[in-house]
Amino acid sequence: MAGTPPSPTARLEAEPAPLAFEAGTTALVIIDMQRDFLEPGGFGESLGNDVSRLAAAIAPAAAMLAAARRAGLLVVHTREGHRPDLSDAPPAKIARGAPAARIGDPGRMGRILIRGEPGHDIVPALRPRPGEPVVDKPGKGAFYATDLAGILSARRIETLLVCGVTTEVCVHTTVREANDRGYRCVVIADACASYIPAFHEAGLAMIKAQGGIFGWVAQSAAAVSALGGGAA
Ligand code: TIU
Numbered sequence: 001m002a003g004t005p006p007s008p009t010a011r012l013e014a015e016p017a018p019l020a021f022e023a024g025t026t027a028l029v030i031i032d033m034q035r036d037f038l039e040p041g042g043f044g045e046s047l048g049n050d051v052s053r054l055a056a057a058i059a060p061a062a063a064m065l066a067a068a069r070r071a072g073l074l075v076v077h078t079r080e081g082h083r084p085d086l087s088d089a090p091p092a093k094i095a096r097g098a099p100a101a102r103i104g105d106p107g108r109m110g111r112i113l114i115r116g117e118p119g120h121d122i123v124p125a126l127r128p129r130p131g132e133p134v135v136d137k138p139g140k141g142a143f144y145a146t147d148l149a150g151i152l153s154a155r156r157i158e159t160l161l162v163c164g165v166t167t168e169v170c171v172h173t174t175v176r177e178a179n180d181r182g183y184r185c186v187v188i189a190d191a192c193a194s195y196i197p198a199f200h201e202a203g204l205a206m207i208k209a210q211g212g213i214f215g216w217v218a219q220s221a222a223a224v225s226a227l228g229g230g231a232a
Helices: 051-071 091-095 148-154 167-180 197-212 220-229
Strands: 009-012 019-022 026-031 074-080 134-137 159-165 184-193 216-218
Touching: 009 220, 019 159, 019 184, 026 051, 026 167, 051 074, 051 159, 051 184, 051 220, 074 148, 074 167, 134 148, 159 167, 167 184, 167 197, 184 197, 184 220, 197 216, 216 220
Parallel strands: 026 074, 026 159, 074 134, 159 184, 184 216
Antiparallel strands: 009 019
């Protein structure tokens, strides 16, 4: 019979309270760790952001990725971007604000936020391995207009460890979507980052307030330890 054997319950130190999870029903979801957001010349910089602020999340996210792979978790990578003909890009999104370059315009890493362009790639430190689903999404949330829900339900996933960028935009939107779909979400604080540090802090505070209104917040060291520690 197909299927993974039951995995031991692990205990994760988190806020507002510790939680128990099983590797077999837990996925690591890494949100939008793309060159377009993390490197100069992409979408993030075009919006006027200091992209160097996101670099701090790379090493903790890489530690999460290594630990998740060792523990046999489902690993899902997401990328925000659009079709080259922009047919899935809402005009309201393209027209928004006064960016240096708009979605679809040429940039130093190819066309801004377009699938297949160098800027759309995930940064080398977090490159997906064959067999790890990569979910391409046109919006901020990873469930909207994607097959993520099907990928997670096929594996009977119940708990999501979520990291990536940016904390208050794509991470938050995805966690809100996931929470309403019944997933237990743990945001890995230091493996997330924002261009606006106060929003990173506020975004994390919002997750864990009111007894964990959207989920839990944990540090990558605690999550790595829980993933490697086996039975609690
Ligand atoms: N601009 C910004 O902070 N974020 C995004 O547009 N996308 C993601 O967060 N991935």
